[in-house]
Amino acid sequence: MTATETEISTPASTVTSESLIASGRRTIAIEQASVAALLERINEDFSKACKLLLACKGRVVVTGMGKSGHIGNKIAATLASTGTPAFFVHPGEASHGDMGMITKDDVVIALSNSGSVSEVVSLVPLFKRLGTPIISFTGNPNSPLGLASDIHLNTGVDQEACPLNLAPTSSTTTALVMGDALAIALLEARGFTAEDFAFSHPGGSLGRRLLLKVSEIMHAGERLPVVGEQTLLRDALLEMTSKGMGLTAIVNEQQTLVGIFTDGDLRRSLDEGLNPITATIDALMTRNCVTIRADILAAEALKVMEDHKINGLICVDEHKRPVGAINMHDLLKAGVL
Known part of the structure; x- marks a missing residue:
């Protein structure tokens, strides 16, 4: 068999534009429904989480493993740029020295869709001993992380957009949106202004627009x-x-x-x-x-x-x-x- 024949027989050669468009639209529809389901979960627990973060005398420490870690990193960046000092700590690194970055005056936001990821759950006793409050984002309130948290915010989904229901897709989207909801609620509660935002972005075009006289x-x-x-x-x-x-x-x-x-x-x-x-x-x-x-x-x-x-x-x-x-x-x- 020639190289040309091998290329012709690959699955990609049989994919149609219609099937690709249908797949993209299906993914968006599933994730849209997952985000819409969050509306009813913006409740008293969400309010308690906001009040805890507003009262924080230290910094917000966000942690998560794998894809949840990537989302956590973005949430920490959004919080920091909108008036809530925050940083991300990788749970693996926290077990090997970075716990020293966390104090009793901080608040932890821990992300894990299953609520059972060992790298994150293993940190819970350390947070408890330190006296650092924990806000968790999980899809299972009865998980080890969910039960051990001071405040649990449900970011669970009925299904992932992945047709195998395995790759974190809908669940990471809902966690990201919940993080944005927290950040914006805190922004408004603090009376954070456009000029305040510009001070966090002095090198960008936004900073030039808002700070230049x-x-x-x-x-x-x-x-x-x-x-x-x-x-x-x-x-x-x-x-x-x-x-x-x-x-x-x-x-x-x-x-x-x-x-x-x-x-x-x-x-x-x-x-x-x-x-x-x-x-x-x-x-x-x-x-x-x-x-x-x-x-x-x-x-x-x-x-x-x-x-x-x-x-x-x-x-x-x-x-x-x-x-x-x-x-x-x-x-x-x-x-x-």
């Missing part, structure tokens, strides 16, 4: 385009070009902002037939323009631009003197958009 990216000092209100249009255009902003602030003799002139204003003035050689900027500028303060968040500046359908803003101080300018390109470059 206008003063950090605006054109200021020599980079700020500004002209007097009697300036000729041609000179104002030179100022805009040299500063590369597409706009310029207009000030009076007291250096107070009286208006703004933009590329859009230039197009409108040319449409009206004004002479660009002799016209002065005060006849063409936009008076009573929208302004912002330099100490606001860049995300707020973006919202102001979007609300007013403009591409640039002048930043002013308490005396309405221009101190900076910002446009959409600056926000894009800073990763705010």
